[in-house]
Amino acid sequence: MEAALNDRILLAHGSGGKLAHELVEKSFVKALANPLLAKLDDSAVIDFSGRLAFTTDSYVVSPIFFPGGDIGKLSVCGTVNDLAMSGAHPLYLSLSFIIEEGFLQSELDQIVNSIQQTAQEAGVEIVTGDTKVVHRGSADRLFINTAGVGIILEGVNISGSNARAGDKVILSGTIGDHGIAVISRREELSFSTSLKSDCAPLGGLVAEMINASPNIHCLRDPTRGGLATSLNELAKQSRVSIRIEEEKVPVREEVLAACEMLGFDPLYVANEGKLVAIVPPEDANKVLKAMRKNRYGKDSAIIGEVGAEKPGWVVMKTVLGASRIVDMLVGDLLPRIC
Amino acid sequence: MKFITEFRRSELAQGLISQIHRQSKTSVRFMEFCGGHTVTIFRYGIRQVLPKTIDMVSGPGCPICVTANADLDKAIALSQIPGIIVATFGDMLKVPGSNSSLEEAKAGGADVRTVYSTMDALKIAEDNPNKSVVFLGIGFETTAPTIAASILQAEEKGIKNYYVLSLHKLCPPVLRAILDSGELKLHGLICPGHVSAVIGSRPWEFIARDYGIPCVVSGFEPLDILQSVDMLVNQVESGERRVEIAYRRGVRPEGNQQALRLMEQVFEPCPAQWRGIGEVPDSGLKLRKKYQRFDAALAFDIAPGPTYEPAGCICGDVLRGVKTPADCQLFGKACTPQYPVGPCMVSSEGSCSAYYLYGGGFER
Numbered sequence: 089m090e091a092a093l094n095d096r097i098l099l100a101h102g103s104g105g106k107l108a109h110e111l112v113e114k115s116f117v118k119a120l121a122n123p124l125l126a127k128l129d130d131s132a133v134i135d136f137s138g139r140l141a142f143t144t145d146s147y148v149v150s151p152i153f154f155p156g157g158d159i160g161k162l163s164v165c166g167t168v169n170d171l172a173m174s175g176a177h178p179l180y181l182s183l184s185f186i187i188e189e190g191f192l193q194s195e196l197d198q199i200v201n202s203i204q205q206t207a208q209e210a211g212v213e214i215v216t217g218d219t220k221v222v223h224r225g226s227a228d229r230l231f232i233n234t235a236g237v238g239i240i241l242e243g244v245n246i247s248g249s250n251a252r253a254g255d256k257v258i259l260s261g262t263i264g265d266h267g268i269a270v271i272s273r274r275e276e277l278s279f280s281t282s283l284k285s286d287c288a289p290l291g292g293l294v295a296e297m298i299n300a301s302p303n304i305h306c307l308r309d310p311t312r313g314g315l316a317t318s319l320n321e322l323a324k325q326s327r328v329s330i331r332i333e334e335e336k337v338p339v340r341e342e343v344l345a346a347c348e349m350l351g352f353d354p355l356y357v358a359n360e361g362k363l364v365a366i367v368p369p370e371d372a373n374k375v376l377k378a379m380r381k382n383r384y385g386k387d388s389a390i391i392g393e394v395g396a397e398k399p400g401w402v403v404m405k406t407v408l409g410a411s412r413i414v415d416m417l418v419g420d421l422l423p424r425i426c
Numbered sequence: 427m428k429f430i431t432e433f434r435r436s437e438l439a440q441g442l443i444s445q446i447h448r449q450s451k452t453s454v455r456f457m458e459f460c461g462g463h464t465v466t467i468f469r470y471g472i473r474q475v476l477p478k479t480i481d482m483v484s485g486p487g488c489p490i491c492v493t494a495n496a497d498l499d500k501a502i503a504l505s506q507i508p509g510i511i512v513a514t515f516g517d518m519l520k521v522p523g524s525n526s527s528l529e530e531a532k533a534g535g536a537d538v539r540t541v542y543s544t545m546d547a548l549k550i551a552e553d554n555p556n557k558s559v560v561f562l563g564i565g566f567e568t569t570a571p572t573i574a575a576s577i578l579q580a581e582e583k584g585i586k587n588y589y590v591l592s593l594h595k596l597c598p599p600v601l602r603a604i605l606d607s608g609e610l611k612l613h614g615l616i617c618p619g620h621v622s623a624v625i626g627s628r629p630w631e632f633i634a635r636d637y638g639i640p641c642v643v644s645g646f647e648p649l650d651i652l653q654s655v656d657m658l659v660n661q662v663e664s665g666e667r668r669v670e671i672a673y674r675r676g677v678r679p680e681g682n683q684q685a686l687r688l689m690e691q692v693f694e695p696c697p698a699q700w701r702g703i704g705e706v707p708d709s710g711l712k713l714r715k716k717y718q719r720f721d722a723a724l725a726f727d728i729a730p731g732p733t734y735e736p737a738g739c740i741c742g743d744v745l746r747g748v749k750t751p752a753d754c755q756l757f758g759k760a761c762t763p764q765y766p767v768g769p770c771m772v773s774s775e776g777s778c779s780a781y782y783l784y785g786g787g788f789e790r
Contacts, residue, residue: 344430344431406469408439408440408652409475415782
């Protein structure tokens with residue numbers, strides 16, 4: 089029987105009883121169909137060989153539907169991208185829901201559908217999961233946790249501590265799209281923009297980059313805290329300085345305009361489908377070329393380079409030719425953007 | 427037309443920079459009054475590209491920074507009264523008062539809400555008829571008209587639980603006070619863009635006339651600031667003293683008449699306390715008698731207790747332009763944006779924060 093449009097999730101859907109089983113069978117197993125999940129054992133049992141990458145993240149974005157994506161798509165992309173940034177080939181995810189009583193079944197179906205589509209695109213399977221329903225007011229609509237595993241590709245050694253002086257810094261496209269798209273739909277602040285979140289799974293892009301050069305030193309996805317925070321993390325971890333050029337960092341006019349209005353700096357606004365790569369100079373053009381061929385890297389650009397002096401510093405040459413420090417994000421620019 | 431990238435184009439900037447270098451002969455000190463300008467100047471490294479003949483100092487144009495501790499304490503005390511919701515612009519949360527901040531009060535259970543406009547505060551009042559909603563009216567001539575509009579709307583709709591703690595400040599009177607003090611010799615003033623969009627350029631004319639200081643009203647993009655500096659240099663080198671508008675896309679000489687009428691209708695000038703400057707006559711706004719029932723200071727019994735200033739903090743001197751953030755022994759050590767001691771490190775428009783975040787002169 090098809091769910092009626094106004095059917096709602098009840099506390100009993102998380103009780104482990106009949107309704108709970110029905111929800112799992114109808115909403116999850118069917119949509120996310122794969123043999124490992126369909127077994128419904130207490131754990132997914134998987135054969136593995138090689139070096140394993142393992143990560144987890146929780147998703148509390150508000151609103152749960154935003155231009156260019158929703159919390160479901162985000163919960164797959166975020167975890168897949170964390171695996172990819174370690175040079176891993178993402179394989180399996182777990183999926184865990186915390187749902188506020190009264191949540192619409194139709195919205196849940198929409199989110200599960202979006203999880204399925206994103207997982208399919210990313211080439212990962214959802215192999216285990218859990219559902220809890222909490223009293224109204226105990227959670228804001230819907231929270232998701234995913235964990236993921238992947239296999240590190242042969243001959244790859246990617247880490248935030250591998251940057252060396254002379255390396256080039258490559259950014260995979262425009263910054264700030266996700267953060268601004270999400271906040272544009274906040275009730276208290278809604279403004280109209282044609283902007284969409286850049287939310288995307290980057291496993292394929294990373295595989296093509298590694299294919300072009302297995303010597304990539306660092307990868308990082310500039311999510312919360314934005315590009316500025318990622319570059320600072322890399323500079324500190326590798327004990328190097330990073331110098332970027334303002335004119336080379338791609339930012340959409342809509343993002344610039346929204347940032348001016350809100351008093352933000354695009355360097356600190358979150359992304360969900362971008363990466364920064366630090367690459368030996370001799371491989372930079374090869375990697376850049378490979379990136380530009382991928383749909384998620386077509387606006388890639390070399391934005392700066394790594395230096396040995398003043399370890400831990402990130403400095404930007406401004407459009408005026410002057411220099412300024414790019415510090416880590418202080419405080420909370422935008423709460424609950426992921 | 428692209429309203430942002432057009433004003434950040436590096437080839438246009440280079441042209442202006444070389445023109446300033448060619449023209450500037452006399453050693454001068456220019457003040458940018460407004461915190462928004464300070465941020466642009468540091469964010470783009472404008473001080474680094476100007477000739478050595480030009481010394482730029484930052485002024486008191488950050489509304490949060492100039493709010494006196496005694497007034498902050500009042501806001502925090504209000505948040506402690508049961509049944510009161512304090513609505514405020516987000517910048518205020520972290521600013522330390524004598525003993526606490528609104529952020530700490532909130533963590534301790536006070537109902538403090540961040541809003542993006544006065545109308546949001548009014549809506550909170552409508553949605554919570556059993557509570558009293560106090561909006562913290564902090565800002566210059568830029569925010570005062572919108573707060574006036576919210577009071578008029580509250581009256582029209584018969585909303586009885588909406589109040590304003592009016593801590594508004596007016597810019598021209600404080601500039602007069604700074605110039606009268608004689609502490610600082612200025613040869614040019616970059617006048618605030620947004621304030622002038624409301625009040626116009628005429629209220630600055632006394633500065634050129636009575637004090638012989640050239641003035642230029644500037645916008646907020648790097649090219650706006652460079653153009654304004656260029657116009658000031660031009661006046662200095664040709665011996666002129668007048669008020670010019672560089673920010674023509676935002677400011678008219680007569681200002682925004684509708685906004686001014688709203689302000690006039692609801693508020694009247696009163697003396698106000700400025701951090702580091704003290705009491706300045708006619709530099710604040712209080713509610714006119716007709717609207718006094720919206721005045722939070724009259725409606726609630728607030729007794730915040732004695733006021734303390736943080737030891738070692740030189741925010742007051744920084745706001746008057748007589749010291750720079752780097753002169754402060756707390757700067758970058760005991761006082762950072764993460765653990766701010768003084769308001770100039772908290773506000774995104776504060777000089778200390780701009781200096782710290784963008785590395786003014788790379789001293790850090």
